Amino acid sequence: MASQEPNYWLMKSEPNVYGINHLKDEGETLWDGIRNYQARNFMRSMKKGDIAFFYHSNCKPPGIVGLMEIIEIKLIDPTQFDKNSKYFDPKSNKENPRWDCSKLKYIKTFKEILTLKKINDLFKPEELILIRKGNRLSIMPISTDIAKKLLITLDNI
DNA sequence: GCCAACGTTGGC
DNA sequence: GCCAACGTTGGC
Numbered sequence: 001m002a003s004q005e006p007n008y009w010l011m012k013s014e015p016n017v018y019g020i021n022h023l024k025d026e027g028e029t030l031w032d033g034i035r036n037y038q039a040r041n042f043m044r045s046m047k048k049g050d051i052a053f054f055y056h057s058n059c060k061p062p063g064i065v066g067l068m069e070i071i072e073i074k075l076i077d078p079t080q081f082d083k084n085s086k087y088f089d090p091k092s093n094k095e096n097p098r099w100d101c102s103k104l105k106y107i108k109t110f111k112e113i114l115t116l117k118k119i120n121d122l123f124k125p126e127e128l129i130l131i132r133k134g135n136r137l138s139i140m141p142i143s144t145d146i147a148k149k150l151l152i153t154l155d156n157i
Numbered sequence: 158g159c160c161a162a163c164g165t166t167g168g169c
Numbered sequence: 170g171c172c173a174a175c176g177t178t179g180g181c
């Protein structure tokens with residue numbers, strides 16, 4: 001049976017909180033702490049083998065820095081039950097957990113960051129619906145066409 | 158610090 | 170179900 005084509009995702013994180021180098025050191029990580037239903041639902045719709053672009057946000061410069069692979073999905077987010085966590089959710093319960101997350105594996109760090117500025121230069125405004133000012137979703141799907149264009153660009157810098 | 162573009166909450 | 174008020178994200 002032929003292997004299924006992966007879907008592509010963009011996942012944002014602040015590098016001073018959890019950056020590509022943290023993931024590189026750990027090898028894999030739980031993408032926990034997501035408290036937005038839309039973002040959570042995107043994580044639920046991932047499948048093993050999907051590819052995610054690691055985007056550094058809230059830093060200088062913001063942009064895509066690396067690649068990850070989704071290796072597990074629908075894992076219970078432990079931080080929702082941790083009273084010491086900033087992501088603790090008193091409304092969640094262990095019988096019916098509200099928040100789950102994916103497990104990501106490090107693939108690579110690109111030689112250079114593909115900055116938001118360059119991304120904005122590469123795509124037409126209507127293509128940028130997923131990477132644009134004001135879209136604050138930290139996890140977003142990326143169409144195969146845009147993903148391939150990003151990959152070609154990233155491999156040539 | 159500003160502010161645009163969202164999402165969430167709660168009164169009605 | 171509407172919508173005003175409020176909170177958050179994140180680039181600049």
